[in-house]
Amino acid sequence: LCHRKVVGGVLANLKLSQNGLPLIARGDTIITHCNAGPLATCGYGTALGVIRMAHFAGLDIKVLVDETRPRNQGARLTMYELMRDQVPCQLIADNMSGFFMAQGKVNLVMTGADRIALNGDTANKIGTYNLAVLAQHHGIPFYIAAPLSTFDFELKDGSGIPIEFRNPLELTTFDGQPHSCPEATALNPAFDVTPAALIAGIVTEVGVLRPPYDFSYLKNTYSMA
Numbered sequence: 001l002c003h004r005k006v007v008g009g010v011l012a013n014l015k016l017s018q019n020g021l022p023l024i025a026r027g028d029t030i031i032t033h034c035n036a037g038p039l040a041t042c043g044y045g046t047a048l049g050v051i052r053m054a055h056f057a058g059l060d061i062k063v064l065v066d067e068t069r070p071r072n073q074g075a076r077l078t079m080y081e082l083m084r085d086q087v088p089c090q091l092i093a094d095n096m097s098g099f100f101m102a103q104g105k106v107n108l109v110m111t112g113a114d115r116i117a118l119n120g121d122t123a124n125k126i127g128t129y130n131l132a133v134l135a136q137h138h139g140i141p142f143y144i145a146a147p148l149s150t151f152d153f154e155l156k157d158g159s160g161i162p163i164e165f166r167n168p169l170e171l172t173t174f175d176g177q178p179h180s181c182p183e184a185t186a187l188n189p190a191f192d193v194t195p196a197a198l199i200a201g202i203v204t205e206v207g208v209l210r211p212p213y214d215f216s217y218l219k220n221t222y223s224m225a
Helices: 002-023 047-056 073-084 094-102 128-137 215-223
Strands: 029-032 062-066 089-092 108-111 122-125 142-145 191-194 201-204 207-209
Touching: 002 047, 002 108, 002 142, 002 201, 002 207, 029 047, 029 094, 047 073, 047 108, 047 142, 062 073, 062 094, 073 089, 089 094, 094 128, 108 128, 122 128, 128 142, 128 191
Parallel strands: 029 062, 029 108, 062 089, 108 142, 142 201
Antiparallel strands: 122 191, 201 207
């Protein structure tokens, strides 16, 4: 049973990556956040799976990778995976995305998700919401890529998603070395929720889902998978 679920997850991610490919045009520059590649998901990746698919299809894409403070999953994991696949990519600080969007150097945003409510509200690594707001302001499509296993069919909207607050030392230190005042305190939410109204589409193994979102009809589809 466990093996069947793993294989199913790999196939789902491969299929959603194929479904997301038409969203990307030749020469696009894509911003991604956190890590949604093979290291964090099954086999092919989710958001990074779509990006990898576009690269292997010869679309000459470029990727701007948010460092994803404070754990730096983008810098540590996403950059490694993209460079391993020889995808043209550059690391940027999380607070630089608006700068590049304003200069017209970003065509779309593609991130993964940790949990999706029935109305399309989506929880992902902290900083995703910021990207979605900036993308809307600049007229840039913001996409989520996630398999149906990410959907919570019992959750009406994002207000019911609990947000983990992690150890403040992740902010006041860097790899164990202090880089703030010794007595400094910090707030460290690990995730944020992006409202459905900011999401242009959600890429899944059954297709690209578009607003207005109501995923209740998918419950039986996933339960039969």
